[in-house]
Amino acid sequence: MRLVSAAETAPTTHPWVVHADGLRVRAGRHLAVDGLDLRLGTGVHGLLGPNGAGKTTLMRALATVLQPAGGRLALLGEPVDGRADLRPVRRALGYLPQQFGFYPRFTVREFVEYMAWLKEMPKPAVPGAVQRAIERVGLAAKADARMKTLSGGMLRRAGIAQAIVNDPAVLLLDEPTVGLDPEQRLDFRELLRDLGVDSCVLVSTHLVEDVVAACTDVVLINEGTLVFQGTPDDLIAQGGDGDAGDSPAERGYSALLRRHRTGAAR
Template sequence: MRTVSTAETAATIHPWAIHAQALRVRAGRHLAVDGLDLSLGTGVHGLLGPNGAGKTTLIRALATVAKPAGGTLTLLGTPVDGRADLRPARRALGYLPQHFGFYPRFTVREFVSYMAWLKEMPKADVPAATQRAIDRVGLAAKADARLKTLSGGMLRRAGIAQAIVNDPQLLLLDEPTVGLDPEQRLDLRELLRDLGTDACVLVSTHLVEDVVAACTDVVLVNEGRLLWQGAPEALGAQGDAGHPGDSPAERGYSALLRRHRAEATR
C-alpha cells in the first residue's frame, strides 16, 4: 500500500494545490514576479508569456527554490514562509528546471533512483518507481546508458522521469519540450493529460500549440503579473484574423499581449 504523505493529505483538504496572493519574487535585484494572484488545482495548466515575463522565476518559487519577497504562497496546504517546514511539500513535488544539473557518469536508472532518494521515497519503493518513470518517458531501452551518451532530447526525457518518479501531487515543468522531436512531443502531451487527472501540473512553454493540445487551463503572465487565465478555447476567442499567429490560440495570445502593452503606454 502506498504511504500518503502529510502534503498529500493537506492537498485533499485544501481547495488549491497552488494559491498565491500578491506574490512577489526577485531574480537577483530584479522583481520578476510582482503582485501575482494565482490559484490552481487538479489539471494541466499551461504557463505562457514572452521572454522576461517572470515564468521561470515563478516556477522556481513554486518549487521552493526561490524565496518569496512578499505576498503569500501556499503549496498543497503548506504556507511557504520562513517558519514553515517545507519538507512534506517538497516530498510531494516534482520539478524539472529549464536547465537541470546531473552527473554525466550516472546511468539513467541511477540518476532517477538518486532523485527518488533525495525526495525521501521509501527505499523499497524506489526500484519499481524508477522503472515506471523511465518507461513512461520512453527511455526503457536507455535505462542503463550513461547520461553523457544521451542526446539532448533523451536528457530532457530523463529530466522528466526524475520529476515524476515520486508520483507528485504538484508537478512543475519548465520548457519540457526543448530538444524533443515532434513524435516525442506528442507522447509528452499524452503523458501530461494522464498526469493531470489526479495532480496539479504546471507547464511553462513558448509553444502555444502544446498548451492547446495538452492543457485544461491557460495562465498568461507578463511583467510578473497575471494577465489572463482561462480555457484553451477561450484563448482563441481573444483574437481575430488581424492578429499575428497561425492558429486561433496564437492569435488570441498575440492580441492579449498587444492590448496589455497598449494599456501600459496610456
C-alpha cells in the same frame, strides 16, 4: 479496536493546490514576479508569456527554490513563504528546471534512483517507481545507458522521469519539450494528460499549440503579473483575423499581450 470512519481515511483535499495572493519574487535585484494572484487546482496548466515575463522565476518560487519577497504563497494548503521546514511540501513536488544538473557517468536508472533518494521516497518503493518513471518517458531501452551518452531530447526525458518518480501532487515543468522531436512531443502531450488526472501540473513553454493540445487551463503572465487565465477555448476567443499568429491560439495569445501592453480592454 476502534472503527475508523471513511472521513479519517479519505485523502486530504485543498480548495487550491497552488494559491498565491499578491506574490512578489525577486530574480537577483529585479522584481520578476510583482503582485501575482494565482489559483491552480488538479489538471494541466500551461504557463505562457514572452521572454522576461517572470515564468522561470515563478516556477522556482513554486518549487521552493526562491523565497517570496512579499505576498502569500501556499502549496497543498501549506504556507511556504517564510516557512522553516519545507521538506514535507518538497516530498510532494516534482520539478524540472530549464537546465538541470546530473552526474555524466550515472546511468539513467542511477540518476532517477538518486533523485528518488533525495526526495526521501521509501526505499522499498524506489525500484518499481524508477522503472515506471523511465518507461513512462519512453527510455526503457536506455535505462542502463550513461547520461553522458544521451541526446539532448533523451536528456530532457530523463529530466521528466526524475520529476515524476515520486508521483508528485504538484509537478512543475519548465520548458520540458526543448529538444523533443514532433513524435516525442505528441507522446509527451499524452503523458501530460495522464498526469493531470490526479496532480496539479504546471508547464512553462513558448509553444502555444502544445498548451492548447494538452492543457485544461492556460495562464498568461507578462512583466510578472497575471494577464489571463482560462481554458484554451477562452484563449482562442481573444484573438481575431487582424492579430499576429499562424493559428487561432497564437492570435489569441498575441491579442492579449497587445491589449495588456497598451492598457486596452477587450
